Amino acid sequence: MDAKEIIARRVALEVKTDMLVNLGIGLPSMVANYLPEDVDIFFQAENGVIGLGARPPEGMEDADLTDAGGGFVTAVPGAASIDSAMSFGLIRGGHLDMTVLGGLQVDERGYLANWMVPGKMVPGMGGAMDLVAGAKRVIVAMVHTAKGRPKIVPECTLPLTARRRVSLIVSELAVIEPTEAGLVLRELGPDASVAQVREATTADLIVEGDVPAMALA
């Protein structure tokens, strides 16, 4: 199982029935593949649908129905079309139960940087700042290091996405919960050890007793 699949399978367990969930493009979108059968939720795509479904059958794509990455999707029965004001009203107003986003850095305060690398990549924040500021739960789904460089750091050096403590960080090595006291190591990835996580993390980690292995969907 590769790192991304581990992450997606672990995040999938955070999704509970009746939630409204927004998945970022890339790795976060893989979470949809691993949801338990009995979980009954709606996915929101911030470009304007509640009830996002899988790819449509070949030849049945509708130019007016895409996800936030521009890919063709379907809408599930009971879906609703919404405009951008309603879409971000739901996000900012606390109606979105969970967002799963990628990350460039997370720091000891639980602050996320994921939209910009100065002097390099300036794609724009899109909906990320609203999502991180407004969603009830923010899950950062990311591989633990970038080409060996730790991404969980004492303080973000990249521009912040929001001044808000995210709810959970899920990597292939660990599940880490940002708290008032700092970053608490909650679970270990398959075959990972506390020493290995510390090695790959420059931020201070709080370890309380035995750290269990992460369950995977």
Next chain:
Amino acid sequence: MDAKEIIARRVALEVKTDMLVNLGIGLPSMVANYLPEDVDIFFQAENGVIGLGARPPEGMEDADLTDAGGGFVTAVPGAASIDSAMSFGLIRGGHLDMTVLGGLQVDERGYLANWMVPGKMVPGMGGAMDLVAGAKRVIVAMVHTAKGRPKIVPECTLPLTARRRVSLIVSELAVIEPTEAGLVLRELGPDASVAQVREATTADLIVEGDVPAMALA
């Protein structure tokens, strides 16, 4: 012709094709009865319809279709249902071309008081403050005096509806335009004289040359 009919017939001439118009309840609503045949407009009712029509045929009333006074109405072909946020968005956003409202007092600044008599009548402002603050043109349609007491005064003694100069005052005696320089007497009512208007008005009136008689629809 009684005073109210004179006023309604004069105001009707202010309504031009393609306007979106809101008529207050009472006297202002009578304006709809005197529109020239060739005027093609939509009436807005602030409770949520663009394209307000006349009373429905007996037995065809719909409990879900009323005007802002709560009376049964119809919707004309091409009507649109809107919620209160859209309705007042149109009003405040400058999309409403004209509102016609009753008045308790108007003063030399062109400020209107029409929602409250302290110690007496406190019905609430409803939509009046938004209408006066937001409509492109505000027409005050009112009988010139209240039981002989002038209503066009140097400065309103009743609480203001908005700190905005209204566009026109139409009474059975006169058409008066509030301007930067003050209240200009533009037209005289049927059989009214300048002296008579001055007599019934405590505000200063600017009279420029001969004042024509008002046309009536």
Next chain:
Amino acid sequence: MKTATKVEDAAALIPEGAVLHIGGFMGVGSPHRLIDGLVARGVGGFTIVANDTAMPGTGIGKLVTAGLVARAIVSHIGLNPETQAKMIAGEIDVELVPQGTLVERIRAAGVGLGGVLTATGVGTLVQEGKRVIEIDGKDYLLEKPIKADFALIAAKAADYKGNLEYSLTAHNFNPIMALAADTVIAEPQTILPVGAIPPDAVKTPGVLVDYLLERGH
């Protein structure tokens, strides 16, 4: 999927002293069965946020008559002499808010904005005690969001997922209030299978609705 809730069970959810958003305009588009359920239960002390208090014997007027209203945040009480009498007698505390400001304050609570900046009310009694913010040379009142414990809303139809559509002037405050309460109870005239309300016709996504009242008989 929602389960249908009986009127008495819905009423029983609402504790003494709760803040209630209640849809409707002079009783049109109000949740009449829920209101009857509250009157039957007799628990009160409510703060009512609504456009108006309707008329005695109609809609919210029934709550006033039953003595269940301690406070009313409304734009208009002119057609309900009981509300006026109770206000003068000090039995109901009435806050009068311009209609467009009221709906926008509710929306702000629902979509996570810190307040509303409106020119409506500037220079009037409505300004008293409020912050005035100057933006590009023009004054605006800072009006605060109004959130409720419960929103009691009426709809034309729901589907089993709680998606709602509204009818003509029965929209009014309902779609906005559905955004702005901890618990949303919707009273549809009819309940349809999933899919019977197509995505583009949904005005309140079912994810906003917590309880769906059973069909009326």
Next chain:
Amino acid sequence: MKTATKVEDAAALIPEGAVLHIGGFMGVGSPHRLIDGLVARGVGGFTIVANDTAMPGTGIGKLVTAGLVARAIVSHIGLNPETQAKMIAGEIDVELVPQGTLVERIRAAGVGLGGVLTATGVGTLVQEGKRVIEIDGKDYLLEKPIKADFALIAAKAADYKGNLEYSLTAHNFNPIMALAADTVIAEPQTILPVGAIPPDAVKTPGVLVDYLLERGH
């Protein structure tokens, strides 16, 4: 009643240097024929307000490629390397705005609010140069309204009165932009007789639409 406007006549309305709201999300729900008309005409220097600049060869991307864009106020340019290259070369001035803030700033212009108070962007680069307003102990950015000279919007269908309905994720910014420009040009996929779009299905009332593009061929 509207008259249908030819693409080239609509494009000719728009002068050099105009500020344009353009609907669409990665090209979905953009007014493609109008964009082609602008490219054919070749007049530019525009300020584009839109969610994104799509991709080269698609939607707003065509305006970028044609060199008609002097300034872009957008949430995302990540999928259009040409926009990024022109930004770095100083040919296009890009203002990046969080998506939810962007749509709300457009709405504020459309519904007559003085600005938007949002927590999105607080403590990030987005805060730079902006007023921070503290409300009940929480900080909000004061974000200013964005009005345009023209709104170029796409719709699923129009009727002869200009009433519009939208399809699925092709809603996005279109209904909001229709509120916020001096002149609104709508490009419907189809044009229907009055009455074919019932009042409850209208999302943009025809009174907001100045020009209706003729049907595509």
